[in-house]
Amino acid sequence: MSFAPLRNDRLLRALRREPVDCTPVWLMRQAGRYLPEYKATRARAGSFMNLAKHPQLACEVTLQPLDRFPLDAAILFSDILTVPDAMGLGLSFAEGEGPQFAHPVRSAADVAKLGVPDMSSELRYVTDAVTLIRRELGGRVPLIGFSGSPWTLACYMVEGGGSERFARIKAMLHDDPATLHKLLEINARAVTAYLAAQIEAGAQAVMVFDTWGGVLTPRHFRDFSLRWMSQIAAELPRGSGADRVPLILFAKGVHQLEAIADTGCDAVGLDWTIDLSEARARIGHRVALQGNLDPVALYGNDAAVRAAVAEVLDSFGDGPGHVFNLGHGITPDVDPARAATLVQAVHELSAGRAMR
Amino acid sequence: MSFAPLRNDRLLRALRREPVDCTPVWLMRQAGRYLPEYKATRARAGSFMNLAKHPQLACEVTLQPLDRFPLDAAILFSDILTVPDAMGLGLSFAEGEGPQFAHPVRSAADVAKLGVPDMSSELRYVTDAVTLIRRELGGRVPLIGFSGSPWTLACYMVEGGGSERFARIKAMLHDDPATLHKLLEINARAVTAYLAAQIEAGAQAVMVFDTWGGVLTPRHFRDFSLRWMSQIAAELPRGSGADRVPLILFAKGVHQLEAIADTGCDAVGLDWTIDLSEARARIGHRVALQGNLDPVALYGNDAAVRAAVAEVLDSFGDGPGHVFNLGHGITPDVDPARAATLVQAVHELSAGRAMR
Numbered sequence: 001m002s003f004a005p006l007r008n009d010r011l012l013r014a015l016r017r018e019p020v021d022c023t024p025v026w027l028m029r030q031a032g033r034y035l036p037e038y039k040a041t042r043a044r045a046g047s048f049m050n051l052a053k054h055p056q057l058a059c060e061v062t063l064q065p066l067d068r069f070p071l072d073a074a075i076l077f078s079d080i081l082t083v084p085d086a087m088g089l090g091l092s093f094a095e096g097e098g099p100q101f102a103h104p105v106r107s108a109a110d111v112a113k114l115g116v117p118d119m120s121s122e123l124r125y126v127t128d129a130v131t132l133i134r135r136e137l138g139g140r141v142p143l144i145g146f147s148g149s150p151w152t153l154a155c156y157m158v159e160g161g162g163s164e165r166f167a168r169i170k171a172m173l174h175d176d177p178a179t180l181h182k183l184l185e186i187n188a189r190a191v192t193a194y195l196a197a198q199i200e201a202g203a204q205a206v207m208v209f210d211t212w213g214g215v216l217t218p219r220h221f222r223d224f225s226l227r228w229m230s231q232i233a234a235e236l237p238r239g240s241g242a243d244r245v246p247l248i249l250f251a252k253g254v255h256q257l258e259a260i261a262d263t264g265c266d267a268v269g270l271d272w273t274i275d276l277s278e279a280r281a282r283i284g285h286r287v288a289l290q291g292n293l294d295p296v297a298l299y300g301n302d303a304a305v306r307a308a309v310a311e312v313l314d315s316f317g318d319g320p321g322h323v324f325n326l327g328h329g330i331t332p333d334v335d336p337a338r339a340a341t342l343v344q345a346v347h348e349l350s351a352g353r354a355m356r
Numbered sequence: 357m358s359f360a361p362l363r364n365d366r367l368l369r370a371l372r373r374e375p376v377d378c379t380p381v382w383l384m385r386q387a388g389r390y391l392p393e394y395k396a397t398r399a400r401a402g403s404f405m406n407l408a409k410h411p412q413l414a415c416e417v418t419l420q421p422l423d424r425f426p427l428d429a430a431i432l433f434s435d436i437l438t439v440p441d442a443m444g445l446g447l448s449f450a451e452g453e454g455p456q457f458a459h460p461v462r463s464a465a466d467v468a469k470l471g472v473p474d475m476s477s478e479l480r481y482v483t484d485a486v487t488l489i490r491r492e493l494g495g496r497v498p499l500i501g502f503s504g505s506p507w508t509l510a511c512y513m514v515e516g517g518g519s520e521r522f523a524r525i526k527a528m529l530h531d532d533p534a535t536l537h538k539l540l541e542i543n544a545r546a547v548t549a550y551l552a553a554q555i556e557a558g559a560q561a562v563m564v565f566d567t568w569g570g571v572l573t574p575r576h577f578r579d580f581s582l583r584w585m586s587q588i589a590a591e592l593p594r595g596s597g598a599d600r601v602p603l604i605l606f607a608k609g610v611h612q613l614e615a616i617a618d619t620g621c622d623a624v625g626l627d628w629t630i631d632l633s634e635a636r637a638r639i640g641h642r643v644a645l646q647g648n649l650d651p652v653a654l655y656g657n658d659a660a661v662r663a664a665v666a667e668v669l670d671s672f673g674d675g676p677g678h679v680f681n682l683g684h685g686i687t688p689d690v691d692p693a694r695a696a697t698l699v700q701a702v703h704e705l706s707a708g709r710a711m712r
Contacts, residue, residue, distance in 0.1 A: 165687060167655050174656030174664065217628045217650055219667075253629070255611050272573045273609070294573055299523050300530030308530065311575075331521060 001131065001202060004139035011073045011142050015205060015246035015267050015288045017321035023313065023350035024072035025343055026144070029329030030065040031077045034336055037064045048093045049085075052078050055129035062133050066140065068336060069343045073141050073205070074133060076198070078126055080148030080209055083190050084157050086117035104160035106168070108179045116190040119197035126194075127201035134202030145203030147194050149210035149251075150187035150232075151225035154180065157187075166215050173224060180224065188228040192235050199238070199245050207248040207269070208232065214253020225251065226259055233264040248290055252328065261287045272327035276315040288321040295326045298338040305338055309345040318353055357487065357558060360495035367429045367498050371561060371602035371623050371644050373677035379669065379706035380428035381699055382500070385685030386421040387433045390692055393420045404449045405441075408434050411485035418489050422496065424692065425699045429497050429561070430489060432554070434482055436504030436565055439546050440513050442473035460516030462524070464535045472546040475553040482550075483557035490558030501559030503550050505566035505607070506543035506588075507581035510536065513543075522571050529580060536580065544584040548591050555594070555601050563604040563625070564588065570609020581607065582615055589620040604646055608684065617643045628683035632671040645672065646679040651687050654694040661694055665701040674709055 006012070010024035032038055041061050045051035052058060062077040081099050085091035090102030105111055117123055134143050148156075156162070158169040172180045195206045213225045229249055238245045249260055250269025260268050261283040270279055270291035279289055297308040309324075316322045324346045330339065362368070366380035388394055397417050401407035408414060418433040437455050441447035446458030461467055473479055490499050504512075512518070514525040514536075528536045551562045569581045585605055594601045605616055606625025616624050617639040626635055626647035635645055653664040665680075672678045680702045686695065 165652055167652055167687070167689070170650070170652040171655040174653060174660040214629065218631050218634070253609070255629070273570065273611070275574050278574070294526070296521055296523055296526040297530060299527040304530040331523070333523070 001134075003134050003202060004137075006142060006204070007139045008072055008141045011144075011323060012204060012246065014321060014323050015248070016244070017285060017288050019320050021351065022347045023316075023322050023324050023353075025324035025346040026071050026073040026075065027065070027330050027339065027342075028075075028326050030069075030071060030075065030339075031061045032330060033332035034330055034334045034339070035064055035068070036336075048079070049091065052082065053125045055125060055132045058125075058129040059132045059136055062129075063136060065339075066137075069340055070347070071141065071343060073144050074137055075144040075207075076126075076130055076133065076146060076203070078129070078146070080146070080152065080211070081156055082123060082126055083117065083147065083187070083194055084153055086122035087114050087190070089157060098162035099156060100161045101157065105154075105157045105183060108176070108182075111179055111183045111186070114183070114186050116186065116193055119193055123194060123197065127197050130198050130201035130203055134204075142204035143202060144205045144207055144248075145195060145198030146207040146209060147191045147198075149208050149213065149225060150184045150191060150228035151213060151216075152209060152211045153187045153191070154183050155212045155215075157183070166212065173220065177224075184224065184228045188231050192232050195232070195236050195247075199236075203245065205246045205248065206236075207250060210249070210251035210254070213251035218256060221251070221254055221256060222259060226256070226263065229260075229265075230263040246288075248323075250290070257283050267321075267323065269325070270327065276312065276322070277317065280316065285319070285321060288323060289316065290323040290325050292325070292327040293342070295328050295331050295334070298330065298334045298342065300338075302338070302341045305341045306345045306349070309342055310349050313346070313350055313353070324350075357490075359490050359558060360493075362498060362560070363495045364428060364497045367500075367679060368560065368602065370677060370679050371604070372600070373641060373644050375676050377707065378703045379672075379678050379680050379709075381680035381702040382427050382429040382431065383421070383686050383695065383698075384431075384682055386425075386427060386431065386695075387417045388686060389688035390686055390690045390695070391420055391424070392692075404435070405447065408438065409481045411481060411488045414481075414485040415488045415492055418485075419492060421695075422493075425696055426703065427497065427699060429500050430493055431500040431563075432482075432486055432489065432502060432559065434485070434502070436502070436508065436567070437512055438479060438482055439473065439503065439543070439550055440509055442478035443470050443546070445513060454518035455512060456517045457513065461510075461513045461539060464532070464538075467535055467539045467542070470539070470542050472542065472549055475549055479550060479553065483553050486554050486557035486559055490560075498560035499558060500561045500563055500604075501551060501554030502563040502565060503547045503554075505564050505569065505581060506540045506547060506584035507569060507572075508565060508567045509543045509547070510539050511568045511571075513539070522568065529576065533580075540580060540584045544587050548588050551588070551592050551603075555592075559601065561602045561604065562592075563606060566605070566607035566610070569607035574612060577607070577610060577612060578615060582612070582619065585616075585621075586619040602644075604679075606646070613639050623679065625681070626683065632668065632678070633673065636672065641675070641677060644677040644679060646681050648681070648683040649698070651682045651684050651690070654686065654690045654698065656694075658694070658697045661697045662701045662705070665698055666705050669702070669706055669709070680706075 010020045058077045246266035248267040249265040267288035272294035366376045414433045602622035604623040605621040623644035628650035
């Protein structure tokens with residue numbers, strides 16, 4: 001496919017640890033409920049899944065934050081649970097509730113029924129959205145595709161939805177690890193195919209969200225989450241040189257940075273519980289770092305937001321390889337004016353730094 | 357006060373990093389809803405606060421787990437929010453809900469109204485319970501007293517109850533840190549007086565729970581939580597030599613172990629997201645370590661529980677200074693038989709180790 005040439009390549013340069021004029025910034029959940037225009041489109045769509053499954057609507061909400069703020073990247077509007085939904089688990093979102101699967105995976109027999117979905121049919125709506133967004137972006141900023149990690153998808157598939165303690169999947173982990181690994185292996189192949197299809201359709205960077213890696217012990221994280229993300233990093237076709245599609249891994253609440261950096265990913269996403277300075281000291285310049293302002297800092301006033309941005313930039317220090325982001329998704333009740341302050345502060349305060 | 361001599365001093369010896377015949381074990385929330393006898397007493401009490409506020413009932417539930425399992429410590433049955441309740445915030449527990457304060461602390465004017473409660477009147481029910489339990493224990497095992505940390509108490513006081521994102525207290529932290537520090541300073545003095553009163557009444561070890569330290573950035577943890585726990589460690593009268601009352605600090609989800617160990621506490625509690633081997637490598641033998649089995653391991657079968665216990669013991673390795681515990685409270689739906697398996701496994705599997 002052929003698209004307009006990219007006019008703002010700060011994100012891709014930072015992910016390749018190349019010099020930039022100022023630090024690129026985007027926000028997890030930047031297309032979301034804190035924006036009134038998002039809520040209007042969401043209301044028109046009727047349901048969250050209708051919004052995600054119609055490329056025209058997904059494209060519309062993906063572009064909304066870019067029309068408000070000079071962000072340096074767009075991220076596909078979708079949900080991490082599209083893949084298990086396409087496996088036939090029956091995803092729904094009750095109003096005001098989290099995700100629910102009609103057919104959770106509880107046994108070896110349930111796992112045996114699962115397979116990698118066909119990207120060109122069950123998940124066609126995602127790749128169509130990617131291509132449409134990429135076209136509509138017209139080269140303004142790069143487009144990021146994404147997926148949930150094999151472990152995080154398995155958490156929802158086994159628990160049947162959100163969970164406080166992850167009792168079902170942890171019981172499976174302790175009592176029947178072979179079945180859990182079978183499920184994770186299917187998920188890893190599905191995620192690899194899914195990200196490859198997004199890249200094929202036009203995604204210029206991809207990110208894997210391991211939202212629930214942090215509920216595991218260090219050893220279980222390595223065995224049941226990281227191992228399968230490493231397989232994705234090894235097997236996902238990402239091109240090379242200036243055309244290489246960078247892979248960002250984000251394992252929320254996980255402090256095993258060295259092990260994550262060793263997967264072969266291009267960047268490590270960090271939540272706000274680790275200082276960027278410590279992360280750089282521990283993993284050096286092998287990979288870029290993405291993060292890590294506490295989203296709740298956006299509840300402060302403008303001066304406090306600027307001070308908090310400055311602190312994150314100072315912690316990273318000089319040199320290339322930083323993508324500014326929040327440490328978790330922007331929250332629904334944030335004033336969009338604070339997000340504007342954040343984006344402006346990142347660009348202004350980083351422009352004077354030595355990043356060349 | 358004079359009590360029967362202590363017959364099982366494994367806990368106190370381990371907290372002093374002295375040799376023991378086997379690793380002592382107790383469980384956070386060991387007196388709790390997973391025990392049918394607890395539920396029966398709770399039903400008789402009518403409400404959670406009635407249970408906590410009547411020394412006879414608090415004593416009864418404190419002793420229940422000791423009659424079932426050969427635990428090496430009793431822990432006062434109470435709640436971390438007794439102190440703000442005694443400050444006049446009006447604590448209640450709606451059925452099936454978390455704690456609620458009728459009068460949350462939202463402004464400098466609210467903070468100005470607060471003071472350290474009088475331990476001999478408003479919190480007399482707690483010290484009476486401590487003395488009664490200590491007497492009823494008759495020297496079987498030592499009794500642990502406890503409190504919430506200044507920061508964790510402030511979280512509930514400002515939010516008015518539990519919280520998902522801690523938006524109100526974090527906004528105060530960013531916009532008006534002086535008011536928040538004033539609140540934390542009052543809390544620190546109150547916690548110090550509260551723990552001193554528990555020690556005076558018979559507590560043989562004390563523990564501070566910083567349940568919400570992990571929601572802060574590393575710097576904010578040091579400034580708004582650790583600083584005030586350090587003050588408690590410095591000012592709490594704990595005696596000396598064999599009569600010294602050890603202080604355990606537990607900051608859930610916080611990985612700044614060196615800084616916690618440097619407060620002057622005697623032991624550091626750990627959740628399951630850090631290996632004991634890493635913790636020992638990082639903080640050496642300055643303090644004892646308490647933890648750190650994932651409570652969800654108790655959903656596995658008996659063989660899985662024993663294997664999980666062995667893994668924690670192996671991770672700590674040889675030498676004194678380990679108190680076995682869960683990394684968080686035991687969950688309400690655990691089969692008590694699994695807790696029995698855990699306690700037996702800790703004693704059996706550690707007895708052969710070189711801890712002298």
